Amino acid sequence: MPVGAVVPELLAALRGPGCAVLAAPPGTGKTTLVPLLLAAEPGGTVLVAEPRRMAARAAARRMAWLLGERVGESVGFTVRGERRVSARTVVEVVTTGVLLQRLQRDQELPGVGTVMLDECHERHLDADTAMAFLLDVRALLRPELRLVAASATTDTAAWAALLGGPVVEAAGILHPVAVRWAPPPRPVWPPHGMRVDPALLDHVAATVRRALRDGEGDVLCFLPGVGEIARVAGMLGAPDGAEVLHLHGRAPAEVQDAALRPSERRRVLLATSVAESSLTVPGVRVVVDAGLAREPRMDHARGLGALTTVRVSRAAAEQRAGRAGREAPGTVYRCWTEADHARLPRRPAPEIVQADLTGFALQAACWGDPGATGLGLLDAPPPGALAAARATLRDLGAADGSGRVLPRGRRLALLGLHPRLARALLDAAPLIGPVRAAEVTALLSEEPPASYGRDLAAAWRAARRGGDPYAGRWRAEAQRLRGALEPAPPAAGGAGRGDDAAAGLVAALAFPERVARRRAASADGEYLMAGGTAAQAGEGFGGAEWIAVAVADRAATATEARVRLAAVVDEDTARLAAGGLLTAYEEVRWARGDVVARRVERLGAVELSAAPLRSPDPQAVRAALLDGLRAEGTGLLRWSREARETRQRLAFLHRVRGEPWPDVSEQALLARAEEWLGPELSRARRRADLGRVEAGGALPRLLPWATGEAARFAELAPERLEVPTGSRVRLDYGGEQPVLAVKLQELFGLTETPRVAGVPVLIHLLSPAGRPAAVTADLASFWREGYRAVRAELRGRYPRHPWPEDPSTATATRRTNTRRA
Numbered sequence: 001m002p003v004g005a006v007v008p009e010l011l012a013a014l015r016g017p018g019c020a021v022l023a024a025p026p027g028t029g030k031t032t033l034v035p036l037l038l039a040a041e042p043g044g045t046v047l048v049a050e051p052r053r054m055a056a057r058a059a060a061r062r063m064a065w066l067l068g069e070r071v072g073e074s075v076g077f078t079v080r081g082e083r084r085v086s087a088r089t090v091v092e093v094v095t096t097g098v099l100l101q102r103l104q105r106d107q108e109l110p111g112v113g114t115v116m117l118d119e120c121h122e123r124h125l126d127a128d129t130a131m132a133f134l135l136d137v138r139a140l141l142r143p144e145l146r147l148v149a150a151s152a153t154t155d156t157a158a159w160a161a162l163l164g165g166p167v168v169e170a171a172g173i174l175h176p177v178a179v180r181w182a183p184p185p186r187p188v189w190p191p192h193g194m195r196v197d198p199a200l201l202d203h204v205a206a207t208v209r210r211a212l213r214d215g216e217g218d219v220l221c222f223l224p225g226v227g228e229i230a231r232v233a234g235m236l237g238a239p240d241g242a243e244v245l246h247l248h249g250r251a252p253a254e255v256q257d258a259a260l261r262p263s264e265r266r267r268v269l270l271a272t273s274v275a276e277s278s279l280t281v282p283g284v285r286v287v288v289d290a291g292l293a294r295e296p297r298m299d300h301a302r303g304l305g306a307l308t309t310v311r312v313s314r315a316a317a318e319q320r321a322g323r324a325g326r327e328a329p330g331t332v333y334r335c336w337t338e339a340d341h342a343r344l345p346r347r348p349a350p351e352i353v354q355a356d357l358t359g360f361a362l363q364a365a366c367w368g369d370p371g372a373t374g375l376g377l378l379d380a381p382p383p384g385a386l387a388a389a390r391a392t393l394r395d396l397g398a399a400d401g402s403g404r405v406l407p408r409g410r411r412l413a414l415l416g417l418h419p420r421l422a423r424a425l426l427d428a429a430p431l432i433g434p435v436r437a438a439e440v441t442a443l444l445s446e447e448p449p450a451s452y453g454r455d456l457a458a459a460w461r462a463a464r465r466g467g468d469p470y471a472g473r474w475r476a477e478a479q480r481l482r483g484a485l486e487p488a489p490p491a492a493g494g495a496g497r498g499d500d501a502a503a504g505l506v507a508a509l510a511f512p513e514r515v516a517r518r519r520a521a522s523a524d525g526e527y528l529m530a531g532g533t534a535a536q537a538g539e540g541f542g543g544a545e546w547i548a549v550a551v552a553d554r555a556a557t558a559t560e561a562r563v564r565l566a567a568v569v570d571e572d573t574a575r576l577a578a579g580g581l582l583t584a585y586e587e588v589r590w591a592r593g594d595v596v597a598r599r600v601e602r603l604g605a606v607e608l609s610a611a612p613l614r615s616p617d618p619q620a621v622r623a624a625l626l627d628g629l630r631a632e633g634t635g636l637l638r639w640s641r642e643a644r645e646t647r648q649r650l651a652f653l654h655r656v657r658g659e660p661w662p663d664v665s666e667q668a669l670l671a672r673a674e675e676w677l678g679p680e681l682s683r684a685r686r687r688a689d690l691g692r693v694e695a696g697g698a699l700p701r702l703l704p705w706a707t708g709e710a711a712r713f714a715e716l717a718p719e720r721l722e723v724p725t726g727s728r729v730r731l732d733y734g735g736e737q738p739v740l741a742v743k744l745q746e747l748f749g750l751t752e753t754p755r756v757a758g759v760p761v762l763i764h765l766l767s768p769a770g771r772p773a774a775v776t777a778d779l780a781s782f783w784r785e786g787y788r789a790v791r792a793e794l795r796g797r798y799p800r801h802p803w804p805e806d807p808s809t810a811t812a813t814r815r816t817n818t819r820r821a
Contacts, residue, residue: 001028001029001032001033002024002028002029002170002171002172002173003022003024003028003029003030003033003034003170004029004033004037005170005171006022006024006168006169006170007033007034007037009168010022010034010148010168011037011038011041013165013166013168014038014041014114014146014148017164017165017166018138018143018144018145018146018147018165019138019146019147019148019149019163019164019165020147020148020149020163020165020166020167020168021148021149021150021151021156021159021160021163021165021166021167021168022034022116022148022149022150022151022168022170023151023152023153023154023156023167023168023169023170024150024151024152024169024170024172025152025170025172025174025322026152026172026280026319026322026323026326027172027173027174027280027322027326028170028171028172028173030118030150030152030170031048031050031055031059031062031118031150032059032062032063032066033066034116034148034150035048035059035063035091035093035116036063036066036067036075036091038114038116038146038148039074039090039091039114041113041114042113043113043114043144043146044111044112044113044114045089045090045091045092045111045112045113045114046090046091046092046112046113046114046115046116047092047094047099047109047112047114047115047116048091048092048093048094048115048116048118049093049094049095049096049098049099049115049116049117049118049127049130050093050094050095050096050118050119051095051096051118051119051122051124051126051127052095052249052274053079053080053095053249054248054249054251054256054274055118055119055274056077056078056079056093056094056095057077057079057082057093057253057256058256058260059077059093059118060075060076060077060084060091060093061257061260062260062280063075063091063093071084072084072085072086072089073086073088073089074088074089074090074091075089075090075091075092075093076089076091076092076093077092077093077094078092078093078094078095078098079094079095079098080095080097080098080416080477080480081473081476081477081479081480082476095126096117096124096126096127096129096130097126097416098416099115099126099130100126100129100130100133100363101414101416103130103133103134103137103367104363104366104367104410104413104414105414107133107136107137107141108137108141108142109137109142109145112145113144113145113146114145114146114147114148115134115145115146115147115148116147116148116149116150117130117131117134117147117148117149117150118150119150119151119152120149120150120151120159121151121152121153121155121156121315122348123348123349123350123351123352123378124351125350125351125352125355125357125359125360128350128351128352128377128378128379129360129363129364129375129377131147131149131162131376132375132376132377133363133367133375134147135147135162135163135376136367136374136375136376147163147165149163152319153315153319154169155315155347156169158378159378162376162378174322174325174326175325175326175327175328175329175330176325176329176330177287177321177322177324177325177329177330177331177332178329178330178331178332179321179331179332179334180331180332180333180334181334181336181337181338181341182203182207182210182333182334182335183335183336183337183340184199184200184203184335185203186199188200188203191224191292191308191309191310191311192308192309193308193309193553193554193562194225194227194294194307194308194309194553194564195309196224196228196292196309198231200290200335201223201228201231201232201235201290202235203335204221204223204232204288204290204335205232205235205236207288207333207335208221208232208236208239208268208288209236209239209240210333211286211288211331211333212239212240212242212266212268213240214331215285215286215330215331216285216286217266217283217284217285217286217328217330218263218266218267218268218269218281218283218284218285218286219242219267219268219269219284219285219286219287219288220269220271220275220281220284220286220287220288220323220324221268221269221270221271221287221288221289221290222271222272222273222275222276222287222288222289222290222320223270223271223272223290223292224272224273224290224292224293224294224309225248225272225294225307225309226246226248226250226272226449227450228290228292229246229248229270229271229272230246232270233246233270236268239268240266241266242265242266242267242268243263243265243266243267243268244267244268244270245258245259245267245268245269245270246270246271247259247269247270247271247272247274247275247281248271248272248274249272249274250446250469250470250473251469252469252472255469259271259281260280260281260282261282262282262283263283267283269281269284272293272294273293273294273316275323276316276319276320276323280326281323282327283327284323284324284326284327284330285324285327285328285329285330285331286324286330286331286332286333287320287321287323287324287330287331287332287333288332288333288335289312289317289320289321289332289333289334289335290335291311291312291317291334291335291336292309292310292311292312293309293310293311293312293316293348294307294308294309294310295307295308295310295348295349295351295354296308296351296354296355296356297354297355298354298355298356298357298385308553311344311345312344312348313344313345313346313347313348314341314344314345314346314347315346315347315348316347316348317334317341317344320332321334350378350379352377352379352381353379353381353382356385356389356418357381357382357385357386357388357389358389358392358393358418358419358420359418359419360372360381360386360389361386361389361390361392361393361399361403362393362398362399362405362409362412362413362419363413365390365393365398365399365403365404365405365409366405366409366410366413370390370399370402370403370404370405371386371403372386390403392419392420393409393419395512395580396408396409396412396419396420396423397409397423398412398413398419398423408426411426412426414484415481415484416480416484417441417445417481418445420510420511421441421444421445421510423509423510424437424440424441424444424506424507424509424510425437425438425441425481425484425485425506426485427509428440428441428502428505428506428509429485431497431505432497432502432505432506434482434485435478435482436499436502437481437485437502437506438478438479438481438482438485439460439463439464439474439478440456440460440502440503440506440507441478441481441506441510442474442477442478442481443456443459443460443463443474443503444456444506444507444510444550445477446470446473446474446477447551447564447565448462448463448470448474448565449468449470452470453540454537454538454540454563454564454565454566455540455541455566455567455568456503456504456507456548456550456565456566456567457499457500457503457504457567457568459565460499460503461499463475500567500568501569501570501573503567504547504548504567504568504569504570504573505548505569505573505576505577506567507548507549507550507566507567507569508548508567508569508573508574508576508577508578509577510550511548511549511550512530512577512578512579512580512581513529513530513531513578513581513604514529514530514531514535514548514549514550514552515529515530515546515547515548515549515569515573515574515577515578515603515606516528516529516530516535516537516546516547516548516549516566516606517545517546517574517603517606518543518544518545518546518547519534524536524538525537525538525539525541525543526560527547527549527563528605528606529549529561529604529605529606530574530578530581530603530604530605530606531604531605532604532605533554533560533561534559534560534561535549535552535560535561535562535563536560536561536562536563537549537563537566538563541566541568542568544568544569545570545571546568546569546570546571546573546574547563547566547567547568547569548566548567548569548573548574548577549561549563549565549566550565550566550567551563551564551565551566552564552566571608574603574606575603578603578604581602581603581604582601582602582603583601583602584599584600584601584602585599585600585602586598586599586600586613586616586617586620587599587600587610588613588616588617588620588621588623588624589624589627590624590625590627590628590631593628593632593687594628594686594687595621595624595625595628595685595686595687596624597612597613597616597620597621597624598610598611598612598613599611599612599613618682621684621685622674622681622682625681625684625690626673626674626681628687628690629670629673629677629690630670630673633666633670634666634669634670634695636687636690636691637677637690637691637693637694637695638691638692638693638694638695639695639696640694640695640696642696643694643695643696643697643699644696645719645733646696646699646700647664647695647699648732648733648734649713649717649719649733650662650664650699650702650703650717651663651664651665651733652717652733652738652756652757653713653716653717653757656757656758656759657716657757660704660706660707660709661704661709662702662703662704664699664702672702675701675702676698676699676701676702677693677698678701680693680698716756716757717733717738717756717757718731718756719731721740721754721756721761723740723742723746723747723750723812724746724747724748724749724750724812725746725812725813725814727742727746727814729741729742729746731756731761735762737759737760737761737762737777738756738759738761738762739761739762739763739764740754740761740762740763740764741763741764741766741772742763742764742765742766743765743766743767743768743770743814744765744766744767744773744774744790744807745768745801745802745812745813745814746812746813746814747763747765747779747807747812748802748804748807748808748810748811748812748813749807749808749809749810749811749812750779750808750812751779751780751783751808752779752780753776753777753778753779753780760777760778761777762775762776762777763775763776763777763779763782765782765790767794767797767798768794768798768801768816769798773790773794774786774790780808783806783807783808787807791803800816800817801816801817802816802817
C-alpha cells in the first residue's frame with residue numbers, strides 16, 4: 001500500500017516529538033496498514049479512533065483479514081453496545097465517543113502506547129474534544145503517549161501546529177476521474193430542514209440509470225440520509241439486474257459487510273457521507289453525487305437541535321469523486337452545475353461552531369475545564385452556544401452555578417448518552433422501572449424510522465414487535481442502558497403508568513422546555529412549547545391538551561417548529577418534568593387596551609392558570625398605565641380646548657426661546673409622563689381613569705418653576721392680546737407664529753404689529769361679518785398699501801361701518817356709524 005513508503009518517517013517522528021500528522025488520501029492504507037505497523041513497535045497497544053461505528057467495525061475486520069485472523073484476536077473493536085477484544089488484542093478500533101468515555105474513566109489510558117485519531121479532517125466534535133484531552137494527558141501525565149492525527153486531505157498545517165509534530169504525507173495512487181456536470185433539467189427547491197425536493201431525487205435516480213448504461217463497474221451514489229436512500233432505491237427497483245445496497249450507519253452489519261467486499265454481480269451502492277473517506281468500497285468505477293449532506297444545527301433561541309440538509313463543501317465533493325478512481329479510471333456525475341460548484345464552501349464547518357454543545361460542556365466540566373479555555377482546540381466554542389450549554393447542565397443538575405461538575409453530572413457523562421437523555425434515563429427509572437426507562441431512552445437516542453409514526457408510544461410498540469434492523473439496534477441499546485443502571489432502582493408506582501404515559505414521561509424529562517400545551521381554539525394541532533416556540537403537531541395526537549416533543553425542526557423561513565416525534569402527557573407530568581420552569585407571580589401590565597392585573601402560574605412560556613388580582617400593587621399599576629400611555633399616546637387623556645391651547649403656547653416658547661421652556665411634543669411628554677402626571681397616575685387604576693385626567697391641569701408642572709421663568713408664562717405667551725378698542729382677543733398658537741384674528745376696525749390707529757416673545761403675530765384682519773379680509777405680519781405696510789383695495793371691496797357691502805381714508809390715525813371701534821336724521 002502507498003502509505004508503507006512513509007511509515008519509517010512516521011515512526012521516526014513518534015520516536016522523536018511523539019506526535020505526528022499523517023496525511024494520506026483514501027485507499028492508501030492509512031486506516032488499516034499503519035495501525036498494524038505501529039503495533040509492531042514496543043510500547044503498548046494501539047488505539048484507533050474512528051468517527052463512526054460502521055467505520056470502526058470495517059477497519060477492524062479489514063485489519064484482521066490482513067493478518068488472516070478473526071476480529072477479536074490481534075485486532076478488535078469497541079463501539080457503543082458491542083465489544084470484540086481479547087487478551088491478545090494489540091490494535092483496538094473504537095469510536096471517538098468510546099474514547100472520550102475511557103478518558104473520563106481513566107485519563108492515563110493504561111496499556112495504550114499510541115492513539116491514532118482517524119479522519120480528523122472531518123472535524124467532528126468528539127474527535128476535536130478527544131484530541132484536546134489527549135494533548136492534556138501527554139502534557140501532564142504521560143509524555144510517552146504517542147499521538148497520530150490521520151487525515152485524508154493535505155490541509156494539515158493547523159493540526160501540525162496544535163500537536164507540535166511534523167506532517168508525514170503519503171502520495172496516493174488515484175486514477176483519473178472524469179467529471180460530468182449533470183444538473184436537473186428543471187430548477188429544484190433548495191433543501192431546508194430535513195426536506196429534499198422529490199424532483200431532485202427523481203433526477204438522481206435517472207442519473208444512476210444513465211451511469212449504469214454509460215459506464216462499467218459498481219456505482220456509488222451519495223445521498224444525504226436514510227430516507228432519501230430508501231426513496232431512490234424505490235425508484236430504481238432492480239436497474240439492469242444490478243444489486244442495490246444501502247450503505248449508512250443504520251444498515252445491518254451484514255449489509256455493511258457485503259458492501260465492503262468485492263462482488264461478481266454489478267452493484268449500486270446508495271450511501272450517506274459515511275462512504276466519503278473512512279471506508280474503502282471495492283469495485284466502484286462511477287460516483288453519482290446528489291451534492292447534499294446532513295449536518296447538526298442548534299437553534300439556541302428556541303432550544304431546537306436537529307440535523308439539517310446542506311450543500312456539500314468542495315472538499316467533500318472531491319473526496320466523493322475520488323471514490324471512482326481508487327482502482328481504475330472512473331467518472332463522477334455531479335448533480336449540479338459547474339457554476340454552482342464554484343460557489344460551494346471550501347470545506348465543511350467544524351461541528352463545534354454550529355452544533356449543540358451540551359455534551360461537550362459536560363465533557364469539559366468533567367475534565368476540570370468548564371470554560372474550555374485551557375483545551376487545545378483548533379476552534380474555540382462560540383461563547384453564546386457554550387453559555388447555553390452550561391445553563392442546560394445547571395438545569396439538569398449536572399453542574400453548579402460556576403460550571404463545576406457535580407457527582408450527578410459525572411454519572412450522566414459516563415452513560416454514553418447526550419446529557420438530556422442521560423437525565424431522562426436516571427430520573428425516569430425510579431418512576432417507571434429501569435426496563436421501560438431504558439427502552440424509551442434508546443428510542444430517543446436514535447430517531448425511529450418514519451414508518452414508525454410520530455407518536456413516541458406507538459413507535460415504542462412498533463420497535464418491540466419489529467424485526468427490522470432498527471429494532472435490532474434498539475434492543476441492543478436498550479439492553480446496554482439497562483445494564484448501565486445497575487444496581488437497578490426500584491420502580492416507585494411505575495405500574496400505575498401505562499406505556500403511553502411512560503413514553504411521555506421520558507420525553508418530557510429529556511426535553512422539559514419542549515413540553516407543549518395546545519393553543520386555545522386551535523383546530524389544526526398548534527401547540528406552544530414551554531421554551532416559547534410554537535409547534536405544529538398536525539394529526540395523530542387526538543387533540544391532546546399536552547404533549548412532550550422529542551424531535552422537532554424548523555425551516556429557516558418558518559416561525560414555528562414542526563413536530564417529528566412526540567408523546568401525549570398530562571399536566572402533572574409536565575409539571576414534574578419541567579419543574580425548574582414553573583413560576584407563580586402577580587402580573588400587572590397593559591394588555592388589550594387596559595390594565596390587566598392577574599395572579600399567574602406558568603410553565604415557562606405556557607400559562608397554566610390565571611385569576612384576577614383584587615388589590616394589585618399600586619406601583620405596578622402605575623407602571624402599567626405608563627406602558628399604556630407609551631403604547632397608545634397622550635390621546636388617552638382628556639384634552640379640553642384650554643389644555644390644547646396651553647400645550648401650543650408651551651410648544652411656541654420652546655421653539656422660539658428653547659430652554660428652560662419644556663418640549664411638549666408627543667415623544668417628550670411620554671418620556672416625562674411620570675413628572676407631569678404623577679398625582680393623576682397615582683389615583684388612576686384603569687384606562688377609564690386616564691380618560692378623566694384633565695391634561696391642562698397637569699401640564700403646568702412642566703413649567704420652569706425652579707428658575708422663576710414660569711411666572712412669565714402668561715407674559716411671554718399670553719392667552720389673549722388687547723387691541724386698541726380694549727377687546728382682549730384670543731391668540732392661536734397652532735402655527736409657526738401666533739395668529740391674531742380680529743375685525744379690521746378694531747385695529748384703527750395701531751401702526752406697530754404686536755409681538756409675542758419677540759415674534760410678530762400674524763394678523764388675520766376680518767370683515768365686519770367676521771370673514772377673512774386680509775392677512776399681514778406688517779400692519780403699517782398694510783395700512784399704506786393693502787388697505788385701499790380692501791376698503792374699495794368692502795365699503796359698499798358694509799356701509800354702516802367706518803372706512804376712513806387713513807386708518808392709521810382713525811379711532812378704533814367695535815360699533816357701526818351713527819345714523820343720520
